[in-house]
Amino acid sequence: MANDRMFQVIVVGGIGLASATAMSLAVTACGGDTLTQGTSGDASGDGFPAELGAPAPDGGSSHDAAAEADAFPQEGPIMVDAGIDSARDAAAEADAFPQEGPVMLDGGNG
């Protein structure tokens, strides 16, 4: 794919993705005021959100699972040993955002 095509696909395509951006440019083209577009309301609040819209029930007969947990729950395999099946630390050598594409080998393909 030619580089101009990549520019069109990623950059121009990305700019076109933002609906508010498109709306703003359309408003600008019509001579309107763009400053009222796209303002954000503040949704900050204490605690995790209750998406059902109702407060979580308290008390009752449910057992409290939180007291025994000190991390996120492990729903699948429980890792009990080191070795190839355990998680390797990916963070040690990272000092920037990850590079998923280019991987440069020190010695080329030799």
Added chain:
Amino acid sequence: MTVRAVDVLEARAIRDGARRAIPWDALDASALDAKKREAVGRTWADRYRQEHLAVGAFSLLAQELAEIGCDPIVLSLVTRAAADEVRHAEVCRRVAVALLGEDAVPARYRGLPKVPKHEDATAETRTLLHVVEMCCLSETVTGVYFTEMLARTTNAASRAALESLLEDEIDHGRVGWAYVAERRRDGTLDGLAEALPALVTRAVGRSIDDATRSLDVADPSMEAFGYLGNTVGSAVLRRALNDVIVPGFASLDLDVAPLRALIAERGWA
């Protein structure tokens, strides 16, 4: 510039690399000698680690963007990207295992990328700089790099794996440009133009320098399995920087003169 609004409710249907089936049985690299198989496998193994780190990077961006607010399409794509990267990591792991063997590749990774903290910046500026570095630079470069890699990849399984990644990477780059366009509309791009040389040096320049230090001869037998050598890779990175990224920022009216001067000074043109 022609733009088309995309409703957030339509966004999930636009792209999804997970829809692509990968014929893993076709990933037979026995035609490669051990040395070449090791070299190609190492790139996929390292890419596996980078894809894992990208999960944390996009999760960070999602939290930062949710805190300060952004267009819903941006938040939708960034949160989806974190899940995309989990799948990408597994795709890369399986390619690496096919080339190197199960024992040579970790079954899983843990850990987060140590991203620049921009401690003196406001939350709004820090978020902008993070999105630019991750999406407008790293992911855009990745999209161009994978496109060139795909053009040289002939093994059916490797092609399908790469197409599966590339389909998502395009959106991961696009979301950065969408966000910068949104911030431009709001008049909140302060600090970006001045920061670009440092961001580009870290996200693209170092890879160009690394590749240029160790140029090689392109090997079609290795490229067949999803591999770009340093000579081709260096050229692709330069094109991505000069033909896509710099014009991208220029199209959003950012002052790219300092960036162009840096590119000339470092020989990245």
